[in-house]
Amino acid sequence: MTKKILILYGTETGNSELLAMDAEKMAKDNGLEPTINGMDEVSVAEIQEHNNLIVVCSTWGDGEQPDNAIELYEATTEAAEGTFSNLNFAVLALGDTAFDLFCEAGIQWDDVLEQKGGNRINDRIDCDTDYDDEAEEWLEETIGLFVENEA
Numbered sequence: 001m002t003k004k005i006l007i008l009y010g011t012e013t014g015n016s017e018l019l020a021m022d023a024e025k026m027a028k029d030n031g032l033e034p035t036i037n038g039m040d041e042v043s044v045a046e047i048q049e050h051n052n053l054i055v056v057c058s059t060w061g062d063g064e065q066p067d068n069a070i071e072l073y074e075a076t077t078e079a080a081e082g083t084f085s086n087l088n089f090a091v092l093a094l095g096d097t098a099f100d101l102f103c104e105a106g107i108q109w110d111d112v113l114e115q116k117g118g119n120r121i122n123d124r125i126d127c128d129t130d131y132d133d134e135a136e137e138w139l140e141e142t143i144g145l146f147v148e149n150e151a
């Protein structure tokens with residue numbers, strides 16, 4: 001059976017969405033079956049149906065979640081302990097080092113997914129504005145780790 005992976009993006013101006021689309025293509029090229037969604041298109045229960053998750057999320061305001069991520073993030077913080085005990089995850093955070101709270105929203109996702117029982121399959125990457133090359137490299141590596149993993 002083809003291994004499924006959910007790719008979620010939190011974005012305001014589309015950078016995270018474009019990277020999520022790159023991840024979707026890489027996943028397909030590596031034999032995975034990806035589903036890509038904005039964070040306002042899924043619920044906690046729908047995430048729970050998956051075993052594999054990549055989060056791509058930017059930071060806005062003063063270290064805040066982007067608009068389309070706010071509700072899902074809040075719901076995730078309120079989820080029961082162990083909600084994601086069957087979930088392997090990895091987080092790509094987008095931000096700008098000109099801000100004090102660099103990549104804070106991605107850091108929050110990385111923390112809350114672990115707190116709720118998720119298994120971090122690769123260390124988070126925190127990307128500054130010139131992120132293209134390192135983001136692509138991280139995505140390739142991370143998708144490779146999902147491919148190798150049992151779940």
Ligand SMILES: Cc1cc2nc3c(=O)[nH]c(=O)nc-3n(C[C@H](O)[C@H](O)[C@H](O)COP(=O)(O)O)c2cc1C
Nearest residue numbers: 011012013014015016058059063095096099102103
């Ligand atoms: C008004 C504004 C506020 C921002 N606040 C932060 C911030 O607090 N921390 C950070 O790391 N990046 C911050 N950023 C940078 C964005 O996260 C970055 O531009 C990112 O690539 C946007 O991705 P998106 O198009 O997916 O939303 C901010 C950008 C703008 C325009």
